[in-house]
Amino acid sequence: MSTEPFSLAKPLARLIEELHRLPGVGPKTAQRLTYYIVRMPSEDARALAEAIIAVKEKTTTCSACFNVTDGDPCAICVDSRREGSQICVVEDPLDVLALERSGAYKGLYHVLHGAISPVNGIGPDRLKIKELVRRLEGASVEEVVLATNPTLEGEATAMYIYRLLQPLRVKVTRLARGLPVGSDLEYTDEITLTRALEGRQEFHG
């Protein structure tokens, strides 16, 4: 960003730099957004700025499930309509959003805030795993759904948690691996096909 022309006004250069620090926002995008904000009505720009401050000041993590929330415990944890005997373990708050959007899960969550990754120096202690075990010891949970990502790190994390939960005699499941809906068999990678074959289910016509 130091190659900016000398003539760029300071407030512009500063906002370009701040936006450029966000993930997925390259220097060109940062420039485009900056000039867009310059032309926005003042109240809209202020609303954006205030929303950024508010998201820091008015959110916290739920002390039960560690999802990001504006109240503790969070809206899901206090919702009596949810199935309290199921806990779905995810890596990130965004995974909760994705699962909620499916509408197919009605239990509670537990957000690990990452996955075990020796390469990046992230051991189990950095994740909310101890807290999961403690939570399970204190409540009558019947099923833990492991919904970590289908990646090396996600799988390693799931395996670690699975072993840890063995003494608790709780049912541990994980999301099915298989063909994504709408995909094309021809272009499906071998590992996914292998998992889809292994997980094949009886057909009810």
Added chain:
Amino acid sequence: MSTEPFSLAKPLARLIEELHRLPGVGPKTAQRLTYYIVRMPSEDARALAEAIIAVKEKTTTCSACFNVTDGDPCAICVDSRREGSQICVVEDPLDVLALERSGAYKGLYHVLHGAISPVNGIGPDRLKIKELVRRLEGASVEEVVLATNPTLEGEATAMYIYRLLQPLRVKVTRLARGLPVGSDLEYTDEITLTRALEGRQEFHG
């Protein structure tokens, strides 16, 4: 965005919505950015919010060239090292940035803030064209470089300005059309090839 799960905390939903209003920021990107901001150190989030406010409060448009600036006249207009006899006419402030980055232009600018577009209801009156004519009448400008975009609208705008400037007997040029450097002749569209042929220049080996 109304399909968000009911359980999403208000401050999160609000920031997702505000970010989603920015150009090129879809709902997924808005979510990702929101959760990234949640995890940012507070001072970084505050710096971003303040930069947004500052860009609105501390910038204005230069009363000479209409570029976005933090002082009026802008740093380019007051720079005595710049060639005051040349004015380069561009559609947007971002075009000034692009030309400055090339380092190949040392004159002044005039930002139109758009292009003539009957389809979008943008006539010449909505652009800083009157201001350009007035500026040329008051100063000893020798060359006007038309650097509007090589699009239908940009070309129409250039043609309009060209005709308007005829009585002023100022030299009017425009950026060359031709092959972009690093491109492949085989994949160049016909219009660009036609312009490249029309604009061919004597080869000095």
